[in-house]
Amino acid sequence: MQYWVILFYSKHYMVMKPYVKKEIIGFIVICCMTFLTLLNPYIMKKIFDEAISMQNFKLLFRFIFIYGVVYLLRQALEIYQIYIFTYIGEKLVYDLRMNLYNALMNKNTIDLEEKGKGELISQILNEVPIIVNFLAGTSVNILIQVLNITATFIIVYSLNKLIAITLVIDAFFIWVITKRFNPKLKSINTLIIKNKATVNNTIKENLDNLKIIKYMHFYKYAAKKFSRALHKDILGKFSSISLTNKYNLYLSLLYFLPSLIILSYGGNQAIKQEITVGTMIALFTYINNFLNPIQILTNINIDFQASIVAFNRYYDTVSNTNEDKRELKKIKCLNDGIKLNNVSFGYDKNYLFKNINLNVHLNTVVKITGENGTGKSTLVDLLCGILIPDKGEIEYDGININDIDKHSLKKLIAIVPQRTYLFNDTIVNNIKVGRNIDEKIILDLCKKFELINSNNNLNLESMVINNGSNISGGECQKISLLRAIVNNPQIIIFDEFSTFIDEKTKNIFYKYMRQNKAGKIIIVISHETQLDLEVDINIDLSKQKIHIDQNYKEAVL
Structure with a gap:
């Protein structure tokens, strides 16, 4: 045979x-x-x-x-x-x-x-x-x-x-x-x-x-x-x-x-x-x-x-999955922050960035800017553990990201992507996505961000179909935004989140972030020159520079 x-x-x-x-x-x-x-x-x-x-x-x-x-x-x-x-x-x-x-x-x-x-x-x-x-x-x-x-x-x-x-x-x-x-x-x-x-x-x-x-x-x-x-x-x-x-x-x-x-x-x-x-x-x-x-x-x-x-x-x-069979460490909460040690990454040996060294503590707002193709989303994928650095290490509270259980890590991180991804389900289920969250908290947030108001006919049980084709782009973005913040994560990443939301909602969001910044790391990918948030670290990937406002110190990548 x-x-x-x-x-x-x-x-x-x-x-x-x-x-x-x-x-x-x-x-x-x-x-x-x-x-x-x-x-x-x-x-x-x-x-x-x-x-x-x-x-x-x-x-x-x-x-x-x-x-x-x-x-x-x-x-x-x-x-x-x-x-x-x-x-x-x-x-x-x-x-x-x-x-x-x-x-x-x-x-x-x-x-x-x-x-x-x-x-x-x-x-x-x-x-x-x-x-x-x-x-x-x-x-x-x-x-x-x-x-x-x-x-x-x-x-x-x-x-x-x-x-x-x-x-x-x-x-x-x-x-x-x-x-x-x-x-x-x-x-x-x-x-x-x-x-x-x-x-x-x-x-x-x-x-x-x-x-x-x-x-x-x-x-x-x-x-x-x-x-x-x-x-x-x-x-x-x-x-x-x-x-x-x-x-x-x-x-x-x-x-x-x-x-x-x-x-x-x-x-x-x-x-x-x-x-x-x-x-x-x-x-x-x-x-x-x-x-x-x-x-x-x-x-x-x-x-x-x-x-x-x-x-x-x-x-x-x-048989060829990236699932780690090792005994990995679980982290329930972040006490210090994220550290990048000589991190380099690229595709086909063409590096997007080399030797990034950065400490991001809690209570910090990080802004990432750069032209298309400079690696903004790639950097976020590295921080979330979706990609692995070619060189260097990423640490959470001093623990290498490769040694951390990814499920426990992802409970600490939420992301609002530039492109909205919604399921064929109710608004409340699109915000919960299987998590055990009190619907009263969801309703309060929906009202605060005016997802549910007297001008539209939406409620928590309203159906979303075909990735939100039956509601406006702004309403889709609000659902995506609420999905990220409703569980009070310690790391929140906003990838060009303000593309479809109006100025009023944007102001509500900035106010909410200022009030809830404590104990969090907020990462904003944006082309906007000014954010209504006090930015602590500004990373410009086009110029390959990190600007840390506290010390007015510039580090070359």
């Missing part, structure tokens, strides 16, 4: 481990079904050779009764088998999607940006069912079909050795053809999955840029891009159909050959009365029982190639 097959099944076992007991029950049920299926031709042989040939009506009805009981038992087992594997399948879909989702949430943002959002959505929604289709029942089915082939061969061999040998030769040629086609099937399935991801990426991209497409009349460009992606997807599917049809054509000839042999050779033997009619009928049925599992296995093989591709992509994602 090839190395990748062994590797696939070792990973397969790790995923299926929680469901082993139910898989075993399913295996036993299918074994029973297989036994009952193999019993039917034998009963038919008895009916022809003993009941009909001897004109024994009593024996005939006895065999017919047994035949009916076997049929009903098999149907009952089939219903139970469908229930077991449907249960395992649905549980697996849920578990794998959640594993994939959690792995993506723990990945570095740079790694995620290498893949489009559409591809990630495709991986969760489209590729997981391909994996589950193979894992939940198919792998057990492979064992059953092998068992079925073996048991049928033994029975056929006991009835007629020559036909049994013919079946083995036929099976060998089927294996040779399958082995020849496997690499091509795997390659075409890889292409199809990539093409589907491209289609999803294009849809997501066009929907995200819908306004600019409408404003600038970029309809032809967007449509052409989507059309190209669809055509590549269709061409990939046609290539797959062409290859699969060629594969199935060769196999169908090999499936037909044993039936031709049994009709000619077996018919000749029956005419010479060297075998009974019942034996010939049984042989003909057993040949189908032998070839049907092989046909099922060849069809499974086509799905198996797609499953390998999808499963390897899944396993690469869930």
Whole structure:
């Protein structure tokens, strides 16, 4: 067996481990079904050779009764088998999607940006069912079909050795053809999955840029891009159909050959009365029982190639996350502040900034300015632990950020991004986002910042849809702002937060920040020359300078 097959099944076992007991029950049920299926031709042989040939009506009805009981038992087992594997399948879909989702949430943002959002959505929604289709029942089915082939061969061999040998030769040629086609099937399935991801990426991209497409009349460009992606997807599917049809054509000839042999050779033997009619009928049925599992296995093989591709992509994602398995320190509150020691960071070895040295204590307002591309958002990502410095250290209360539990750190930090991100949910749930916060506090803040007032019809239970498309830009920004400050975090980061809010709201905000500055670090990314806040540290990334107002000291980055 090839190395990748062994590797696939070792990973397969790790995923299926929680469901082993139910898989075993399913295996036993299918074994029973297989036994009952193999019993039917034998009963038919008895009916022809003993009941009909001897004109024994009593024996005939006895065999017919047994035949009916076997049929009903098999149907009952089939219903139970469908229930077991449907249960395992649905549980697996849920578990794998959640594993994939959690792995993506723990990945570095740079790694995620290498893949489009559409591809990630495709991986969760489209590729997981391909994996589950193979894992939940198919792998057990492979064992059953092998068992079925073996048991049928033994029975056929006991009835007629020559036909049994013919079946083995036929099976060998089927294996040779399958082995020849496997690499091509795997390659075409890889292409199809990539093409589907491209289609999803294009849809997501066009929907995200819908306004600019409408404003600038970029309809032809967007449509052409989507059309190209669809055509590549269709061409990939046609290539797959062409290859699969060629594969199935060769196999169908090999499936037909044993039936031709049994009709000619077996018919000749029956005419010479060297075998009974019942034996010939049984042989003909057993040949189908032998070839049907092989046909099922060849069809499974086509799905198996797609499953390998999808499963390897899944396993690469869930095994290569940035989740830290070490015992990390938890910090409940910040007592001193943030320290940057010789921090450097860049993309592709092009540094945005080098050797930043800075102490930011509590009760401090930091303003970050700079032209686009100078690293303002990158610096914030470093402070939040989303990115890791190329050189140097970031410390919180003297603890290296890499040694701090990220969940505890993120409870201390809140950010108001330049671009608002809202969920399809109520206003109150968009502010809470799963946190246990008293709704009275939320309502008071909503009134203070005039998110809820007599001029609009909003209340805490008002729905927000499509990232706030049903409310104004200013109201969206207020929800984002309240989400950040409602839990009273010690570090608040505002990234061009005032873009959509009016002067009145801006003044309310500055007043609130001045009143609640104690015990906090407030970081403001802004192009505004003047803030209605006393700025303690001014970082100008365009000039690569840090200006500390208290000491009027300038440090070169």
